[in-house]
Amino acid sequence: MNRSIHLLLNHRPITIAPVPATRSLLSWLREQQGLTGTKEGCAEGDCGACTIVVGELIGPERRLRLRSVNACIQFVPALDGKAVFTVEYLREQAGGTLHPVQQAMVDCHGSQCGFCTPGFVMSLWSLYNEQRDNQRPGETRPDPAKISSALTGNLCRCTGYRPIIDAAQRMFDLPAVDLDRDRLRQALLALQHPDALEQVHDGVGFHAPRSVESLLALRAAKPAATILAGCTDIGLWVNKQFRPLSDLIHLDRVEALKTIVTGPDHIRIGAAVSLTDAYAALTLHYPALAELWERFASPPVRNAGTLGGNIANGSPIGDSMPALIALGARIELLSQSGRRSLPLETFYLGYMQKDLATDEILGYIDVPLPDPAVRFRTYKLSKRFDSDISAVCAAFAITLDGQTIRSARIAFGGMAATPARAPLTEAALTGQPWDEHTLAAGQQALDRDYSPLTDMRASAAYRRRTAGNLLHRFYLETRVNDPLPADAVNIHAAASTAS
């Protein structure tokens, strides 16, 4: 079975005969469609010059959702059934004149060399549409923090960002141009194909099953296949490493894996849930995750990438795992022969090695709901605030019984070949009063828990030292007597308080 790909390109339906499974959306836009407004700056989802907006229908009620993504790390078949908007659409939408987003950028001198500009425009367009669609009464624009957050995935080397931030304010002062969401939704509904996408090109298949059963059958039948979720890492395998891939099995259309269910004692997150949605759910319960969420890659990467992908990929520097491990998250693996649940930390056997059979897939992540006795914090250290990979990512969760630590769960990323708990430190803390003496014992134990490496992000010495110092920060924030507020110990909290 080999069917065509159907998508909306700038609101026009397009049918695409089978393409290579890993054909990048960016090269297809530029080379096949002549839409050269979308630029390649890095081909790894870090610069945002290729930012586009994807619209899709969500959930059983087929709700329309529009989000920014990086075209350089999207494969064309993954866009089946979706709407792709490039910068070229905006003038069309505005009837030939500049869209308010574009006019504001001109008015505020937001472009210099102009190469990053289409990407910024699309991130701003995404913000603009979201704001116009969800505007509360009396509200005319998002708050400044939201504006900056919307732009963390776009690099500009010329302006220093100030005029672009100004443009993001000014665009709401100009006569509005609203997207006809009903029309777009109808067009997307009309586009939907009754059958799951199955295409084969040059002997390589792209499969987008729509049920868990067919997914597991495919997984069992194709042990060499690669599971594709958001494409934010596999895109790099192709663009940068030229890694030969056989069949791709795409999780994105398996509705059951795109749900978030809050139960009596835990939140269950499907493996195909985007990082954006997963963190939105988690931060409702764990506000301490907010800074990590803000700094986890960028909106286009979080919109495409999945929490399940971050976990299943198993990189030692994946930012979601230390916090989830500290919180006691479990994962559920699915196969045709059944399901098994295991603590997240036991999933990781060694560098990029996982306790995952060839016929299994990661199905769900179960995160316990907060326990009021647990003090939880997670901290990330990197050279840059936005969209950087951690040198050290720490997560601490202790259960206090009066002054005494009843139990401790501590996990780090960047300190070992996998995300890993700190058993010696946990032991040093457990049963002890949460005081400076215990802190010092914990810091000594931490030094023995890990043997970090030196690389371009930090030296082993820095990693060791700051691991202990982050425990110190955690102590200052959570000690029983005179705990310090976040903005007294964390510059990022202080900077957001200041602004």
Place this chain on the structure above:
Amino acid sequence: MKTVSSSQPASTSPASTSPDDSRQDSPLPVDTESPSLRSSAPPSDGASVPHESAHLHVSGEATYVDDLREFAGTVHVALGLSERDHARIEAIDLTEVLASPGVIGVLQASDIPGANDCGPIVHDDPILAESEVQYVGQPIFAVIAERYDQARRAARKARIDYADLPAILTAREARDAGSFVIPPMRLTRGDPAAGLAAAPNRLRGEWTVGGQEHFYLEGQVSYALPREDGCIQLWCSTQHPTEMQHVVAHALKLRANQVVVEMRRMGGGFGGKESQSALFACVTSIAAWKFRRPVKLRLDRDDDMMITGKRHDFHYDYDVGFDDDGRILASRIAMTSRAGFSADLSGPVATRALCHFDNAYYLPDVDIVSQCGRTNTQSNTAFRGFGGPQGAIAIEYLIDDIARTLGKDPLDVRKLNFYGTSERNLTPYGQVVEDNVIHELVAELETSSDYRARRMGLADFNATSPVLKKGLALTPVKFGISFNMVHFNQAGALVHIYTDGSILVNHGGTEMGQGLNTKVAQVVANTLGVDIRHVRATAADTSKVANTSATAASTGADLNGKAAEDAALRIRARLAAFALQSLGSAGGTTDKGSPDRDSAPGDAIEAVEFANEKIRVGPREISFTELVRQAYEARVQLWSDGFYATPKLHWDRNTLTGRPFFYFAYGAAVSEVLVDTLTGEWRLLRADLLHDAGNPINPAIDIGQIEGGFIQGMGWLTMEELWWNAQGKLMTHAPSTYKIPAVHDCPPVFNTRLYRNANREDTIMRSKAVGEPPLLLAFSTFFAIRDAVASVGDGRTAPPLCPPATPEAILDAIEAVRAHPA
């Protein structure tokens, strides 16, 4: 002194404002460059019109080289790179490369018909390595394939046998080994040895400053088309089309008139496309010549960062003597840059570093050595500031050290050492500082930024905050404008007026986002008294204006603006003479032949007014378009060339003295930072910038350059870390590992203002160059971090902190200060 704030929407007035209004009632100085013609030198600002391409940028319609519609049969190139830092090539086996899907052929050094060299000054820069590789990333061969990704995949399939040779990786190693790409330079004034010996206080040591990747968002790209008679047409993202023309001609054994290079716009340059676009221009042209196909080479980001040179990192040995107030009495510095494997532009970079070690300070007895270490790394090159920042930050570090040693506010020590206006005003290289405004400028910023009160508040904060500490610094900038090499200071332009009154200007400069085309179009519009919407600037093109200089050294608008003005003034004189005839004789057009501007009385020609799209002779006026139409029919030449050569310059390369700079640009900045003493993380809380752009041609564009330069400089000094492993391989070769500032690095409080200071020299509209100098404003951020680090000590300990001030470097410095015996 009048200032304008960036917080005012600079765009509110622009297009509707006639940029010419102010010229009417001003006494116009005579332009000595264009005898008998008046130069435009309005006393008020130019207009903040948007960038000429802004509407194209935002709509994705601005075309860069890779966006050009491809010719049928276009093929693509990828480069095969060295995996060793220094090795003899024993064997190259390209069998698998040639067998890869889509591959048409390969190029090796032996395929180059002419010179295998693309070095801009010294001929030590092979296009493709021959028998030896000199850094990890050096191109060895090129593979040509039908498609881009086919070429890239094939390039990885080469089998190359190497025999390793000893490698030198750092500037310090090069200094110790005496390994230099050009002979060291030395400039001495007075008797520094005696001065140092006699000084009551002395500081000696070593210091380093890191390099910087340009990270232009558009990577290097060239597209070559073979044309008739062996000619090559080249589209290249380059700051220097003429040099691309030359290196391609040399490589192909062609005459210059057989190569045409066109450059509409770059997606950023920052110096990285001044000389280093050459290798790619050559490879595409050679491939186009060999395979008779249109050939495109667009570098993947990782390849770009592995192949191309960056800002030079520097190593310093210093020795400074000073009195108890902090006044510098004598100083000695030896600066060694990491030049990389070839000379490239390292020599001129070293010269500019030498000429900027003084920054804004008078250095009585001084000894400056500037040398370029040959290392087995990428060949470092021009980068915004061109050695100036590396020279100037060294003296700032010394002054900061002096102040901390003496327990003084570094600002006071800075002020004590400023150049004087009538004395203490001679630079080490013999140029008198004639236009010094640093005292007034810094005083104004000190007040407007509330420096002193904030200094007190900071001390209170730090006394009560156990983990987070604040730091504050005010640093000055003085930056010399002109190419050190006198003969580069020339430019040409062509202005065409068409019979419908529309105007086209072409000049020798290149547009890389800095707004050069906008400023040049404004100059032409001002000169002819029309709105800028009538003026279009076109792609730089070596077949239009010949023998252009690089768009570099901040001189783009100074040189090309003057050249375009010259061209426009020549046409204006002809139109004025014609208007005198036609309007002066009751408006009738008679065919008297082309009026000769020299035949009309100069006073009468000057009395003809060009403003508001009208030409006025006494009481009579005529629209610009109508006059143009009539002038055409009267056979008046409506187009002209223009030329400019910067006056007053001289430079002796042997003695390193002269007047290398037409004038200086000034500025100062205050940064306030917050540092985490547990992790070394930091955030910039507030920045106040005050910068001298002369009389601005376009205030909004200038503010864009100032803020952008500041943030870029801040990146250089803090988060941007180039990291080579022990095998000499650069490991930070993509934005995933090399971090340039992002949106949250823009400070929440960011006040940028122009310091109004009409240029005392006769520059275009009395403006000042603004491309590079603001980058140095970021020194304030680095020294604010150092100030915060110092707060954990006894008040007299100077933190040992070298840029880039990464969290790790900052934490190291904090621990060093804490460990320092009180």
